[in-house]
Amino acid sequence: xxxxxxxxxxxxxxxxxxxxxxxxxxxxxxxxxxxxxxxxxxxxxxxxxxxxxxxxxxxxxxxxxxxxxxxxxxxxxxxxxxxxxxxxxxxxxxxxxxxxxxxxxxxxxxxxxxxxxxxxxxxxxxxxxxxxxxxxxxxxxxxxxxxxxxxxxxxxxxxxxxxxxxxxxxxxxxxxxxxxx
Amino acid sequence: xxxxxxxxxxxxxxxxxxxxxxxxxxxxxxxxxxxxxxxxxxxxxxxxxxxxxxxxxxxxxxxxxxxxxxxxxxxxxxxxxxxxxxxxxxxxxxxxxxxxxxxxxxxxxxxxxxxxxxxxxxxxxxxxxxxxxxxxxxxxxxxxxxxxxxxxxxxxxxxxxxxxxxxxxxxxxxxxxxxxx
DNA sequence: ACCAGAAAAGTTAGTAACTAACATAAAGCT
DNA sequence: AGCTTTATGTTAGTTACTAACTTTTCTGGT
Numbered sequence: 001x002x003x004x005x006x007x008x009x010x011x012x013x014x015x016x017x018x019x020x021x022x023x024x025x026x027x028x029x030x031x032x033x034x035x036x037x038x039x040x041x042x043x044x045x046x047x048x049x050x051x052x053x054x055x056x057x058x059x060x061x062x063x064x065x066x067x068x069x070x071x072x073x074x075x076x077x078x079x080x081x082x083x084x085x086x087x088x089x090x091x092x093x094x095x096x097x098x099x100x101x102x103x104x105x106x107x108x109x110x111x112x113x114x115x116x117x118x119x120x121x122x123x124x125x126x127x128x129x130x131x132x133x134x135x136x137x138x139x140x141x142x143x144x145x146x147x148x149x150x151x152x153x154x155x156x157x158x159x160x161x162x163x164x165x166x167x168x169x170x171x172x173x174x175x176x177x178x179x180x181x
Numbered sequence: 182x183x184x185x186x187x188x189x190x191x192x193x194x195x196x197x198x199x200x201x202x203x204x205x206x207x208x209x210x211x212x213x214x215x216x217x218x219x220x221x222x223x224x225x226x227x228x229x230x231x232x233x234x235x236x237x238x239x240x241x242x243x244x245x246x247x248x249x250x251x252x253x254x255x256x257x258x259x260x261x262x263x264x265x266x267x268x269x270x271x272x273x274x275x276x277x278x279x280x281x282x283x284x285x286x287x288x289x290x291x292x293x294x295x296x297x298x299x300x301x302x303x304x305x306x307x308x309x310x311x312x313x314x315x316x317x318x319x320x321x322x323x324x325x326x327x328x329x330x331x332x333x334x335x336x337x338x339x340x341x342x343x344x345x346x347x348x349x350x351x352x353x354x355x356x357x358x359x360x361x362x
Numbered sequence: 363a364c365c366a367g368a369a370a371a372g373t374t375a376g377t378a379a380c381t382a383a384c385a386t387a388a389a390g391c392t
Numbered sequence: 393a394g395c396t397t398t399a400t401g402t403t404a405g406t407t408a409c410t411a412a413c414t415t416t417t418c419t420g421g422t
Contacts, residue, residue, distance in 0.1 A: 028377095041381095117299065146331040147331050220371065223370080
């Protein structure tokens with residue numbers, strides 16, 4: 001593990017702890033940097049904004065690949081929902097727990113409303129690219145990708161903020177609606 | 182026209198002018214307030230954030246009403262896309278021009294990526310409400326509404342940034358994809 | 363017309379996220 | 393070991409946004 005990677009994780013972890021302890025808005029970036037044993041400037045070299053400390057999702061490539069692999073005759077929304085359904089079966093329990101915790105913090109913070117959507121540009125781009133590889137034209141590919149990601153984010157939010165909610169079941173229900181069922 | 186309404190418009194107009202002249206990020210809130218002949222504090226009493234000066238969209242109620250009026254047997258995504266298609270035929274040319282100008286400024290400003298989505302919470306809520314009135318359960322209604330609004334926003338962005346693009350045609354194409362066609 | 367009460371705007375002073383420019387230390391390579 | 397690159401520190405600023413309080417402007421009833 002390189003040095004950069006180590007401080008990156010230390011910052012991310014320090015931020016999560018502090019956000020959980022005392023809330024997002026009341027926690028300052030200087031405070032986070034201090035707990036991570038690093039200067040404030042360094043924090044902003046690792047994360048472009050304070051928000052980014054919460055929004056690191058590593059699922060983009062997996063989803064895009066799954067969409068690319070769908071049968072040719074499927075329409076955009078079908079290919080996306082089916083691909084995403086497959087991809088989300090592969091993530092492990094630890095990632096799920098961490099994800100849930102982060103979404104909860106986001107949901108509990110008014111200033112972060114829309115933070116997920118704001119941050120999903122790269123994911124949308126990846127999915128749109130996968131659709132274009134299947135012959136969908138650029139504008140339509142972006143429309144479909146943006147729509148599905150927005151729907152997915154919404155579903156994840158209700159999952160994270162509902163007690164005893166089953167992730168797979170929530171996802172299945174959301175993807176079904178998006179597919180037009 | 183009340184006093185409050187007058188300064189509200191003056192601020193909005195001053196902001197649009199300055200953003201168009203010299204860009205969004207380089208224009209300060211104090212500068213906007215000055216051109217509107219008002220103090221900076223007053224600006225923030227009228228608009229909660231600098232972003233809000235750009236994002237005043239008055240279409241929410243029309244769309245929700247149109248969705249409510251759709252035939253009962255339609256599935257969520259169908260009802261939404263069909264309702265929105267109808268609603269957007271009713272807006273006048275002036276509104277379209279102003280909308281296009283604002284979206285262009287947003288698209289030209291990296292710091293505003295995702296600003297539309299961030300601001301669409303009320304619209305999503307209204308559409309989700311309309312769906313729930315049709316018997317769709319809450320989580321699914323929100324998923325569908327968020328998805329369609331995200332797709333719509335994406336379509337509007339490509340429309341605003343493409344020369345000689347026809348609004349109705351762009352919308353029709355986007356809504357068709359969302360409906361699963 | 364006048365005057366109380368409320369609504370809108372001003373003033374001042376501050377907080378906190380982010381940036382620029384330059385200096386320093388630690389890693390990796392030969 | 394030395395040289396280059398990469399990661400971090402330091403300092404000093406800019407700018408969106410807030411809090412607390414005061415002053416002005418509008419409004420309605422007598």
